[in-house]
Amino acid sequence: MKKLAYWTALLGCLFSFPQVAHAYPLTIKHEQGETVIKEQPKRIAVFDLASLDTLQALDVQATAVPKAIWPQYLSQYEDEKFTKVGSLFKPDFEALKKVQPDLIIVAGRSKAAYGDLSKIAPTIDVTINPTHFLDGVEHNITLFGKIFDRADQAQQLISQLDQSVSSLQALGKQQGSGLVLFTMKGNLMVHAPGERFGMLYELTGLNSVAQAAEAPASKSRPKPGSPEAKAMQEQRQQRLDQAIANKPNWLIVLDRDEATGGEGEAEKTISEKLGNTEAYQAGHVYYLNPTEWYIVTGGYQSIMNTVNDLTKQFQK
Structure with a gap:
């Protein structure tokens, strides 16, 4: 009877195994609806560099990518063996059709093309909401682990991320307050929680000295030199002054x-405009890797690089 029970249990495990793995077809819920993936994708077109970053951490390689400015650790995708299918904003639909992808991944800059891309192949939008940044990053890691049969590896990445971020946040809270700044052509723009790069407060554990800005009456950018542009510049300066x-x-x-x-010109701009602040005088200025944070926002490796580096800075 014991042997019978043993073999019954063993057979039960064997037959239940496909249910433990993620059986296809998969129905993926995402930012723009639901997408059915009939089988594990082999030819993948990725228009989001953060997704490429995370896929690489999971040992998954894309087939087709956009033309882009690449961080060093993703520079392999400059190679001609990876088909170029447009830009981060504008897909090359004819090139993409020749690839015949099994899956297309969009987010952020490329999400507006979702409707047209979904007519070519199953497409998912993995845009991360900056107000729930870390949750979004971990959601995408889990999602890619599910799609590409890397669930265990995905969980390991999430555990490493949680541990590293928790350590940084604890140090950040000890450091006190912070201010996230975006520099462009000698100008300084404040980012508060809830804004585009406001997730950096969540990531670092620093308390924001800036309040979220009021939403502009118009989403269109005012003409340079116009009264509206001058008013916007004055508001930005007032906001910066208040935060400082x-x-x-x-x-x-x-x-x-x-x-x-x-x-x-970030270092020059900060030196000229904020060189007399206590933070600058104390050497408490951290320059984010520009490509990793502006182009690859939300990639696992990008985040871990910054978290590990900032942890060292906060420990000094």
């Missing part, structure tokens, strides 16, 4: 010019 008056302990800076292939 709250004496942030740290300045976290992202250089947009360098991120897009231009000449970086």
Whole structure:
């Protein structure tokens, strides 16, 4: 009877195994609806560099990618063996059709093309909401682990991320307050929680000295030199002055010019405009890797690089 029970249990495990793994077809819920993936994708077109970053951490390789400015650790995708299918904003539909992808991944810059892309192949939108940044990052890691049969590996990445971020946040709370700044052509723009790069407060554990800005009446950018543009510049300066008056302990800076292939001026801009602040005088200025944070926002490796580096800075 014991042997019978043993073999019954063993057979039960064997037959239940496909249910433990993620059986296809998979129905994936995402930002723009639901997508059915009939089988594990082999030819993958990825228009989001954060997704490429995370897929690489999971040992999953894309087939087709956009033309882009690549961080060093993703530079393999410059190679011609990876088909180029447009830009981060504008897909090349004809090139994409020749690839015949099994799955297309979009987010952020490429999400507007979702409707047209979904006519070519199953498409998912993995855009991360900056107000729930870490949850979004972990959701995407889990999702890719599910799609590409890397569930255990995905869980390991999440555990490493949780541990590293928790350590950084604890140090950040000890450091006190911070101010996230975006530099562009000599200008400084404040980012508060809830804004585009406001997730850096969540990531670092620093308390924001800036309040969220009021939503503009119009989403269109005013013409340079116009009264509206001048008014916007004055509001930005007032907001910066108010934040600096709250004496942030740290300045976290992202250089947009360098991120897009231009000449970086962040250090010069901070020195000239904020050189007399206590944070600057104390050496508490951290310059984010421009490409990793502006182009690859939300990638697992990008985040871990910053978390590990900032942890060392906060420990000094």
